[in-house]
Amino acid sequence: MDTSVPVGAGTTEAVAAHPTSFRYRERRDSRPVRRIRATLLNLFGADLFPSDDIAEAFRADLYRGDPTAERFVAEVFDGETGAKRGRAMLEAALRDGVDAVPDAHDAMRELFREFETVPDWVRPDLVEAGAAIWRRWGTMLFAMAGAETLEMYTEAAVATPLSLAGGYAGDNALRRFLETTRFWIDVSEPGAILTAGSAGRATALKVRIMHVSVRKRVAQHREWDPQRWGLPISQSYMLLTLLAGSVTPALGLWPLGHFTSPSEIRALLHFQRYMGHLLGVRVDWYPETIGDALRILAMVMVSRSNDAGEHGRELIESYPAAFAPRPGQRGPRRLRQQYNYRMHSAYTALYMLPTTRRAYDLPSAFPWILWPLARTPFIAAAELTRRAVPGVARLHERVTRAHRENWYRSQMQGRGAQFDATGALRR
Numbered sequence: 380m381d382t383s384v385p386v387g388a389g390t391t392e393a394v395a396a397h398p399t400s401f402r403y404r405e406r407r408d409s410r411p412v413r414r415i416r417a418t419l420l421n422l423f424g425a426d427l428f429p430s431d432d433i434a435e436a437f438r439a440d441l442y443r444g445d446p447t448a449e450r451f452v453a454e455v456f457d458g459e460t461g462a463k464r465g466r467a468m469l470e471a472a473l474r475d476g477v478d479a480v481p482d483a484h485d486a487m488r489e490l491f492r493e494f495e496t497v498p499d500w501v502r503p504d505l506v507e508a509g510a511a512i513w514r515r516w517g518t519m520l521f522a523m524a525g526a527e528t529l530e531m532y533t534e535a536a537v538a539t540p541l542s543l544a545g546g547y548a549g550d551n552a553l554r555r556f557l558e559t560t561r562f563w564i565d566v567s568e569p570g571a572i573l574t575a576g577s578a579g580r581a582t583a584l585k586v587r588i589m590h591v592s593v594r595k596r597v598a599q600h601r602e603w604d605p606q607r608w609g610l611p612i613s614q615s616y617m618l619l620t621l622l623a624g625s626v627t628p629a630l631g632l633w634p635l636g637h638f639t640s641p642s643e644i645r646a647l648l649h650f651q652r653y654m655g656h657l658l659g660v661r662v663d664w665y666p667e668t669i670g671d672a673l674r675i676l677a678m679v680m681v682s683r684s685n686d687a688g689e690h691g692r693e694l695i696e697s698y699p700a701a702f703a704p705r706p707g708q709r710g711p712r713r714l715r716q717q718y719n720y721r722m723h724s725a726y727t728a729l730y731m732l733p734t735t736r737r738a739y740d741l742p743s744a745f746p747w748i749l750w751p752l753a754r755t756p757f758i759a760a761a762e763l764t765r766r767a768v769p770g771v772a773r774l775h776e777r778v779t780r781a782h783r784e785n786w787y788r789s790q791m792q793g794r795g796a797q798f799d800a801t802g803a804l805r806r
Contacts, residue, residue, distance in 0.1 A: 441609030445659035509650020513567035517779030538687035553701035636758030
């Protein structure tokens with residue numbers, strides 16, 4: 380069997396058939412996991428894990444990137460055109476269409492053909508329904524997504540690219556997190572993700588190209604081990620981010636009063652699937668049911684290596700610290716920042732495993748964790764009213780959209796999101 384797999388643009392290395400850090404096979408066959416799996420099968424008639432075909436697809440995609448976008452970056456940003464001119468061409472094509480760029484390379488035209496083609500499986504009503512749920516969650520999506528992501532920073536395959544790029548570490552953590560929230564806002568604005576020329580679609584393509592830039596440089600770095608981890612920002616881990624924006628927050632926010640029905644969760648899955656298409660994610664084995672999504676997540680959780688070491692520690696501990704009051708902040712602004720800091724610290728306690736959280740130096744969650752719990756009855760009442768009383772849903776959405784925009788602008792303090800990762804790695 381040929382075990383030569385791509386590890387970076389234009390390079391190959393002979394590596395193991397599957398990354399050694401992904402320990403699904405041995406963990407799945409361990410006695411405790413077999414016992415749990417058998418119990419669930421007997422009680423509910425459902426397997427804990429996905430089929431072997433899906434597991435194999437996940438493992439194979441740990442070595443796969445985004446060939447179309449990678450060709451564009453190689454021939455334009457890294458070619459004679461250069462990053463500065465290439466970015467200007469990209470902006471023009473996003474604004475006016477690729478045909479408005481007379482010197483557009485074939486690689487650029489191919490990228491836009493793929494990007495602008497709406498797959499046959501897309502249902503616009505479900506895409507918009509999923510985006511509406513993100514709008515309804517408002518800033519709670521930010522809190523949930525930020526905290527749940529820390530759980531995967533324990534994995535070197537996830538933490539190493541982020542550590543090398545430096546965006547989510549140390550003093551840069553807040554800036555990069557806010558760029559991510561800008562992405563979440565833009566793609567979930569009404570109709571944005573399906574409207575040509577929208578800010579949401581433009582942001583999605585910029586994020587896609589940013590992933591390519593980081594993937595290439597990290598894959599060629601001496602610290603990256605393809606035998607252990609596969610490809611940086613692989614197809615498999617990009618797919619996991621889609622699940623982290625659909626099934627995971629939908630279930631995680633339920634206990635806090637944000638009631639998301641099964642049909643709404645399926646709409647979220649569809650919304651995320653189409654967003655994955657825009658981001659260059661292969662979605663041919665993407666889960667279409669809640670159960671299938673949970674089985675993939677269970678497979679990933681049982682396969683973890685917890686091998687991120689100090690890189691993971693820096694990322695995890697940088698996240699809540701990023702929201703702490705900044706030098707020079709006084710009065711109401713400082714109080715607001717102190718509130719954000721304490722709330723995001725509390726959410727790490729809500730959405731990280733206790734065993735994981737105890738391994739890191741994170742701010743105390745008590746008594747601040749009592750505030751999200753105390754708000755739960757009021758959020759639940761608003762949810763029920765929104766569903767029962769005509770007109771309340773539209774008012775609720777206007778309020779949550781305004782709140783998330785105000786929160787973002789307050790944190791950014793006049794700066795703009797760049798989505799640029801063309802600079803040198805930290806090490």
